[in-house]
Amino acid sequence: MDSKGFKNHPYIPNSVFEVQQEMLKEIGLASLEDLHHEVPQELKLLKSLDIPKAFRSEYELRRHIEGLLKKNKTCQEYLNFLGAGCWQHYVPAICDEINSRGEFLTAYGGEPYNDFGRFQSLFEYQSLVAELVDMEVVNVPTMDGAQAAATAVRMAARITGRKKVLVPEAMDHEKYLIMKNYCSPDVSLVPVEYDENTGLMDLEDLQKKISAQTAAVYFENPSYLGFIEMNGREIAEIVHQVSGLCVVGVDPSSLGVLEPPVRYGADIVCGDLQPLGIHMNYGGGQAGFMATMDDKKYVLEFPSRLFGIVPTVVEGEYGFGDVAYDRTSFGHLRERAKEYVGTQTALWGITAGVYLATMGPQGMEELGRNILQKSQYAVKKLNGIRGVVGSRFNSVNFKEFIVDFNSTGKTVHEINKGLLHKNIFGGKDLSAEFPEFGQCALYCVTEIHTKTDIDKLILALEEVLYN
Amino acid sequence: MKRINRSFQARKFHQAKWDEPVIFELSQKGERGILVPQAEDEIVCVVGDGVSVLPDMMKRKAAPKLPEISQPRVLRHYTRLSQETLGADVNIEIGQGTCTVKYSPKVNDALARMPEMAELHPLQDEETVQGILEIMYKTDLFMREISGMDRFSFQPGGGSQAILAIASMMRAYHKEKGEEGQRNEVITTLYSHPSDAAAPAVKGFKIIHIHPDAEGYPDFEQFNKAVSERTAGFIVANPEDTGVYNHRIQEFTGLIHKAGGLCGYDQANANGLLGITRAREAGFDMCFFNLHKTFSTPHGCGGPAVGATGVVKKLEKYLPAPLIDYNGEKYFLNYEITNNPFSIGKIRLFNGVAPVVLKAYAWIMSMGAEGLYETAKVAVLNNNYLFKKLMELDCIDAPYSKGKQRIEQVRYTLEKLTRETGVTSGDIQRRMMDFGMHFWTSHHPYYVPQPMTLEPTETPSKKDIDEYIEALKRIFEEAYTNPGIIKAAPYNSVCHQLDESGLDDPDKWAITWRTYLKKYK
Known part of the structure; x- marks a missing residue:
């Protein structure tokens, strides 16, 4: 028997010795040691990994981790x-109920046939956020609000064929660093000063810095520092005068009372979904979205998956599928696709959809x-x-x-x-x-x-x- | 009652089919899903309605056209949609090759949903988050041991973002050496994940693809010619998506180092190698693990996830801030190591996707070194068993490395079957749904024709694998005897074959309900 392994492990059905022998025999091998034949001997780890022994029961594991977690002080206690x-924010119980359903929790890259519900619920999330921001196209969510802003300005750079983006100096420094890393070396970010009494973007400085090289002006409403950027319309007009785009970051929890940025000239809207029914999770609940109008000039620049509704061969049946899949790096183009796509935060997208459907207007x-x-x-x-x-x-x-x-x-x-x-x-x-x-x-x-x-x-x- | 005969060939299956409307169709004016906490009268007395202070141009004029639905109806809708989703909890998930869809232990998810995890704000004082910091720090130590690297960051929210971090660090490293302009090429291979090419391209690198040789290894001659003073780095999976392990990997990484480049290891396919071999010994400077794959955390329809990114000592300073550290007394967020102008700064907001790290920690603690070794061995055993059984069939093949073992997955080809019957791998994929199963073809473009990529992981039983094989066999047989049945499949899924003709047509696609209404009503 192989002494290095963990036999009869509850998560590993075929860790049963007799079953292993049967399977090994089927493939013509004598022991588990005969597997990994293609890994050269000099690359093989000769010692056991130096990590703690496994807990002997689920109960002990649970006690151990609960013990560690009890060292934390939560925002419920404090x-x-x-x-x-x-x-x-308050997270409606229904949000947790749905995102802990095993079917959603353990699905991944299935097709619209076996993962129909995943496709429909993400299509619905897209549709619900679209109503909130009053736009027509929303993506399957990206990493977080910062990534959404970074992608939104790169989209603007591709649409305009320009390389400079103006951003507010009064923004989250960490978000700025994320955008800067994501944009460099192709696109440069230029901070615009703010009025020291109001925090609002300094329109004179904006005028000074804007040019025919400006791909976009990015600002937030409400801003990182909480103030509402009253000059949204003026900023949009200034950037539109040089044929650049207006990109606005929003806090979706504000959009029941604040005017959606498209109404004062935004071309791309982005933000973080975390306020919509997702626990803070020590920062692990962030998820980003972008929104535009249904104009192929914009749609074809999204790097994310976009789920669309389609008919099936049977009348009276909806189906769902990937819109313009070859835009994405999952398609034929690989590095020539729009940025990249991969595993991001889909479950938080579904959750945000549940939240918006529950909250209603x-x-x-x-x-x-x-x-x-x-x-x-x-x-x-x-x-x-x-x-x-x-x-x-x-x-x-x-x-x-x-x-x-x-x-x-x-x-x-x-x-x-x-x-x-x-x-x-x-x-x-x-x-x-x-x-x-x-x-x-x-x-x-x-x-x-x-x-x-x-x-x-x-x-x-x-x-x-x-x- | 007669006992059911369980010696079936393929399961009698029908997926839940609820004919569930799109959520907007459920709206009934006046219905509410939840009541929102209201401001107390005393507050209203002091500040009024709160909204009047907004300038008119900032006030929302028309309420968002969200549906109005009472709570039981919202719940029922989404519960039904969940039932129409075939997650790993309900099907024999051995068909998502490269994705390592294994069992995600329920206890880990229960722990991650405790308020001591869920209700933490990322900017809380360090002394109030010692528990989660300890878990993250110790997971870093485990990752170091499993990979041989010297420090990990949990910021990247998935494998692709980890690749972006690796490409960003390559750029930062060469920038510090004054070679940023000169070193503008990243080399990857055709059978590595598309993000190994796409994410470095975002960082401005020119991408060079190494093609496979006759045995399926990255062509060393082509590689040798590609490496130059322009090489910033090499980002590769091993095994690649074919499941073929490149035994000459040290020669590849050695050549890159000789040319002054860095090597990044895409360990998306690490499940068969835990405790067997490590990134460091293979010569890598950086690597990442998908915690949602190899470490079970689960996939969540595509995230939240973590691409835990590890580096050797000399590259620590380029990692995104903050790192998680321990000073002998307390755990803390370390901003010092990366406090230099060449750090890549930030990749993701705050401190990483902590609940995913917690679940990976729990999984490792339920495994220990013996369990990780068992995981790797059984993942490879299951795969080679499946491989052997499928290769006994006439209509299926697996290109490259004939007679050799694969690691944890195989990319098969159904080219012969297609040639002989006209039935494609896409057709068979649809038909598999009729038996409650699924497989994934391959990333695009299809270098392996009519592909099918299977990765059993360590968590199906032998009987599960046999059932999967039986379903495939039955469909292959149908291909020869009654191909029409496959061409029109699926029958037992939620929906029938899609009409995908509008998906690439701007006049027809409908990405939201409002655009659907605009275009079709």
Whole structure:
């Protein structure tokens, strides 16, 4: 018997010795050692891997991992005001119910015949997001909002045949780095300054930097720092004047109340699906989408799969399939295809579809309105704390806002440590990312925060700052 | 009651078929799926309706045309759609070659759904996430041991994004050496995954494909000629999609190093090699594992996933930030190692796809070294058993390396069957659905004609494999006796044959329900 292996392993049916002997005999071999004949001896690992012994039962495994996970403090136990691209929203139970269905969880690259439900649910997700952004084409989701933005601007570069993209300086630095890596060396990103009082894109600087080489202007609404970019229409007009494209990143949870960017001139809209029924998962719940109108000039530049509805040979039956498959690197073109495609975040796409179908138009409107009300309430209450400015910018915010602690004499680091002792996660410390703000933090308030939660934050901050 | 005879040749199967409308067709004005938490009256007293502060041009004028559906109807709809999906939990999934669709243990998924995982914000103070950081750090150590690399990043959200990270690091490495302009070529092989070509092309590299020689190995002579001072690197799978293991891999990586390039190992096909052989000994500088494949986490219809990307020490500094580290007292996010102008910066937001890493950790801890070895051995045993049984049939062949073992998969050809009956591998693929099974043909273009790529992994039983073979045999027989039945298949699937003629036609394609309504009603 082969002593190196794990016989009768519950996940490996053919780890039964007798079955192995029967199968080995069938292929003319005497032992498992005779397999891997094609791997040269000098490449074979002679020792056993140095990793811990397997748990002897599922129960022990579970105890071990539960023990490790118990060391974490969750946003259920603690009151959380962190956002910055990953947001705590209520996840309807129905979303988890559907995305834990084994049929979806364990499907992969099947055909529309055996994976009909996967195709239909992703087609529906595309259709539901299309309604939310009021556009006509949405992709099977990509990695995250940053990848969606990176792909959107590369699409714009191909459509216009240009190589420069203008981006807001007031954006998530990590997202910028992702876009920069993805765009280089072909496409360069040029930051556009922001107005220090409002955070809005500085239109003069935009005018200065825009040119006939500009493929696109990318901006976000609401922005990374929470303010609503009021000059969307002006920005779109400026970039359209040089025949460039307007690319807008959105937070989909805002679109029940905020105007979809296509209404003020966006050509490509992108964003992250995580707010739509997906748990934060320590950042593992991100998923990106792009949207355009149904114009082949745009559609043929998507690198992602696009599922379309088709008839079948039987009347009265829908089927689904890949639209313009040869665009993708799965088609005949390989490296000559549009960017690349692979395993990304399909299950989160299905989940976002379930969420939007559950919320409906009224749910999305109420969600947006409640976020506005609760975040405005938080800003007002924060303003009441001595030395604290509830919102550094004097613009309208959605969900997030910069809390200015410069006049308190304490650093955000100190404040957040103090809040942590009171079981509160304070907002993201912006002092390294935006040193020009000094001691400021990005706070996030969503529909999950009650008045009591916000009041508890205020009380805790007063204590941390002045006791 | 008479006992059912189980000595069947092929299962009597019919997939769930619900004739389920598209979700918009379920809409009934006024129905609601969920109630949203409302702002308390005290808040409303202070701030009003919240919306009035928006300037008019920023206010949404027309509500999104989402359907209005009550919760039980939404649930029923999606549950039905799930039943119309043949995931690995319900079928004998040995037909998705290169994809390593194995059993995904339920306990791992249950653990990943605990609030101590799901309800973590990625920017929480490190002291409040010590558990998940420990899991990620230890998974890094396991990956190092399994591959021989010195450090892993879990940021890439899939194999293709890992390839992008590898190509980005190649560029960064040569940039630091002042050779970015000169080294503009990446070499890959025809039977490596298309992303091994497509992702480096995104990073501006010219792609050179090495063709197979008569035995199916990458042609060394062609490779030798292709390697030059322009070579930035070599990205390759081994075994390639054919299941043929390139035993001369050290000569390939050695030649690249001699020319000043880097070697990246696409380990999508690693399942048959766990504990058998490693990336480092084969001469690779970088590699990645698909945690959703080899480490079972599962595939989720195509993600979320992780392409765990490992590098040797000298390349650590180019990895995306942050790395997960341990200082003897606590686990932390290490930004120092990559704090230099040549790091590729970021590949994915935050710190990687943590729940997927957690599931891979759990899987490894349920295996141990013995289990990983058993996995590799049984995956190869299952594959070579299936290979032997199929090669006994007259109508099927597998190009290259006659008489030799394959690793974990084989790309077969049904060319003879097509020639003799007119039935193609695409036809047979559809007919397999009628028996509750599936197989995947191949990436495009089809270098192996009429392809069929099978990878049993370690998780079907011998009986499962025999059942799969019986289904194929029955269909091959039909091809010779009644090809019409195959040509018109499937019959027992959710839908009948698609009319795909509109999918490439901008006037006909309908990528969303609203464009369908526009074009067809």
